[in-house]
Amino acid sequence: MDARAKRILFRTYWSNGWIDRDARSTPPDEFAYAKSQGVMFDPVTWTHDESIAAVQVFRNPELARAVGAGFAASLSTRRVEWRSALATWAMAEHLPPHTWTPVATGHGYRSGEVVSTHYSCEVCMDTAEQQLVSSVSEHVDLNCLNFERLKWGGVRLRDLSYVRFDLEQFVRDEHPPTQATDWDILQAVLDLIASMDKSATAGRLVRELKSILPGTVAEHRQFVDVLATAGVLRPLRRDRPEHLRSDWGAAGQWHAEDRYDSGRVSQFFPALQRSRR
Numbered sequence: 001m002d003a004r005a006k007r008i009l010f011r012t013y014w015s016n017g018w019i020d021r022d023a024r025s026t027p028p029d030e031f032a033y034a035k036s037q038g039v040m041f042d043p044v045t046w047t048h049d050e051s052i053a054a055v056q057v058f059r060n061p062e063l064a065r066a067v068g069a070g071f072a073a074s075l076s077t078r079r080v081e082w083r084s085a086l087a088t089w090a091m092a093e094h095l096p097p098h099t100w101t102p103v104a105t106g107h108g109y110r111s112g113e114v115v116s117t118h119y120s121c122e123v124c125m126d127t128a129e130q131q132l133v134s135s136v137s138e139h140v141d142l143n144c145l146n147f148e149r150l151k152w153g154g155v156r157l158r159d160l161s162y163v164r165f166d167l168e169q170f171v172r173d174e175h176p177p178t179q180a181t182d183w184d185i186l187q188a189v190l191d192l193i194a195s196m197d198k199s200a201t202a203g204r205l206v207r208e209l210k211s212i213l214p215g216t217v218a219e220h221r222q223f224v225d226v227l228a229t230a231g232v233l234r235p236l237r238r239d240r241p242e243h244l245r246s247d248w249g250a251a252g253q254w255h256a257e258d259r260y261d262s263g264r265v266s267q268f269f270p271a272l273q274r275s276r277r
Helices: 003-013 028-036 048-058 061-077 085-093 122-127 142-152 160-172 180-195 202-209 217-229 262-268 270-275
Strands: 044-047 102-110 113-121 137-140
Touching (some): 085 217, 102 122, 113 122, 142 160, 180 202, 180 270, 262 270
Antiparallel strands (some): 102 113
């Protein structure tokens, strides 16, 4: 990835923290350069039906193995942008062709009166294991999505627009072959999960990862959320209370007693077993 283009993107959104929305700007010449490198994009409006049609090409087993290899290749290189496709492929996996089917998901209130209603697609929410969120039509800031993808490994894993964008970028990128070190790290992560105290939560797993996986706490949190969204970390119970301060997504009810889904590991990482022989 072009380093200058990446710096331009990051300066648009981040300066020791998020830059306020109204204060974000990119000089036209810098935007043109970052755009020429495929790092920044013009504004787009995507409809639900267009995005559902666009993700159909990604629903194949071959890509499942490719996103698994990309995820593994990110471990030693710290190329976090290769990680979220593991989750977004899993979100797309069960999404059949369909049209917008609205269902109310919440209301806005003023003085006790309903003044607005929020909708998502019922089919998306019912067929995606982690309840995919979608809108009938959305003005999408692809630059913000790409910033989140490059900085942390994605954030909006359950958003239809991000699923589409992330998978499109993943298949466009070139990924180097995985190294033995990558598989060693992944195996160490799985061994850690299998050895943790049964009551340990996702937050504890994040803290333990610092001795195994290069990166920041924020990157490690997203790493765990990607594994959970992809079904590698799958809660065996859904009745556990989440901590009041928890903002976990798919990993919110995972405990170490659930371990990991070996079938999902085999699906995404068939090379892992070969690397251990």
